Amino acid sequence: MKTVHNFNAGPCVLPKPALEASIKALKNFKETGMSVIEVSHRSKEWEEVMEECRSLWIELLNIPKGYKVLFLGGGASSQFLYVAMNLLEKKAGYLETGVWAKKAIKEAKGFGETLIVGSSADKNFTFIPKGYTIPTDLDYFHITTNNTIYGTEIHEDIDCPVNLVADMSSDIMSRPIDISKYALIYGGAQKNVGPAGVTFVIIREDILGKVTRYIPTMLNYKTHIEKDSMFNTPPVFPVFVMTETLKWVKSRGGVEAMYKVNKEKAELLYKEIDRNKMFKGTAAKEDRSLMNVCFVMADEYKEKEADFMAFSKERGMVGIKGHRSVGGFRASIYNSCPTESVKALVECMQEFEKHNG
Numbered sequence: 001m002k003t004v005h006n007f008n009a010g011p012c013v014l015p016k017p018a019l020e021a022s023i024k025a026l027k028n029f030k031e032t033g034m035s036v037i038e039v040s041h042r043s044k045e046w047e048e049v050m051e052e053c054r055s056l057w058i059e060l061l062n063i064p065k066g067y068k069v070l071f072l073g074g075g076a077s078s079q080f081l082y083v084a085m086n087l088l089e090k091k092a093g094y095l096e097t098g099v100w101a102k103k104a105i106k107e108a109k110g111f112g113e114t115l116i117v118g119s120s121a122d123k124n125f126t127f128i129p130k131g132y133t134i135p136t137d138l139d140y141f142h143i144t145t146n147n148t149i150y151g152t153e154i155h156e157d158i159d160c161p162v163n164l165v166a167d168m169s170s171d172i173m174s175r176p177i178d179i180s181k182y183a184l185i186y187g188g189a190q191k192n193v194g195p196a197g198v199t200f201v202i203i204r205e206d207i208l209g210k211v212t213r214y215i216p217t218m219l220n221y222k223t224h225i226e227k228d229s230m231f232n233t234p235p236v237f238p239v240f241v242m243t244e245t246l247k248w249v250k251s252r253g254g255v256e257a258m259y260k261v262n263k264e265k266a267e268l269l270y271k272e273i274d275r276n277k278m279f280k281g282t283a284a285k286e287d288r289s290l291m292n293v294c295f296v297m298a299d300e301y302k303e304k305e306a307d308f309m310a311f312s313k314e315r316g317m318v319g320i321k322g323h324r325s326v327g328g329f330r331a332s333i334y335n336s337c338p339t340e341s342v343k344a345l346v347e348c349m350q351e352f353e354k355h356n357g
């Protein structure tokens with residue numbers, strides 16, 4: 001197989017051991033003589049996987065009592081709607097930090113009043129708003145902890161006087177978090193904890209049951225809590241791969257160890273972006289994401305963008321084209337992205353400067 005350095009934003013690179021275990025289970029799941037996608041989701045063997053997955057979430061993130069971990073379908077995009085439908089009675093606050101936040105706001109509008117508590121829209125979402133005040137009469141306050149497209153990240157768990165809801169699609173498990181500061185955390189697995197097809201939700205149970213509207217069965221968090229995420233057929237294969245991915249996180253020393261390596265990887269790349277005269281970063285320095293590193297050609301080298309794209313492609317770099325709303329480049333360096341890949345990209349930038357700078 002060809003050697004590539006995979007910087008895709010999602011779906012993205014997964015740990016090799018997780019992929020290998022998944023391939024094995026596709027052929028013969030726990031010596032059942034059947035594939036993991038052929039066994040009943042009510043079988044003992046499958047129930048063990050669900051239980052192991054839940055336990056790993058609880059252990060790795062230190063999830064306290066009173067919270068439930070759910071595995072659902074529909075992606076983070078469905079959670080924009082779930083959150084509002086289950087929690088919004090009168091008014092919710094949102095921090096508008098990018099396209100994903102805007103989509104979350106759009107869905108909530110159908111259920112109640114939405115208040116933009118802070119926004120970075122005026123500077124194309126290149127920073128995290130600060131100094132805002134969260135009103136105390138909100139049903140909840142919603143944040144996007146990592147803005148995948150713009151490469152900005154909220155690096156600390158914020159203090160919030162109302163229920164705090166967080167879209168952590170692209171930085172869950174990348175650093176230790178204090179779960180008790182959040183009422184609900186959700187995300188698509190395909191950025192940092194697995195393949196596409198499963199959505200995780202960490203929810204404090206006592207926030208439910210406060211809205212007066214009818215909530216359809218499948219969209220009601222209570223349904224999935226009562227049935228341990230098995231009200232209907234769960235996305236079995238994505239859950240399996242996610243479990244293997246979390247086992248890998250644990251084997252590497254857990255979230256604290258991930259955080260240490262993530263900081264090192266990000267520093268390597270940002271250091272080169274700041275040093276190399278041909279490139280410049282796009283996000284405000286203090287808000288730079290450890291997960292998605294966004295950069296463009298420096299002004300005097302603007303016409304070299306396509307050249308660098310081709311140059312890096314030749315050297316095995318995959319997925320570094322920036323999102324169309326930002327342009328330039330984006331290297332997504334999630335947990336499973338090896339340090340060697342980051343080093344290879346840094347070398348590639350240095351070589352390009354030598355040839356063209």
Ligand SMILES: *Cc1c(COP(=O)(O)O)cnc(C)c1O
Binds near residue numbers: 074075144147189191
């Ligand atoms: C990718 C992404 C989403 C959308 O996730 P889907 O699972 O594709 O719906 C939402 N929020 C953030 C922060 C993302 O990075």
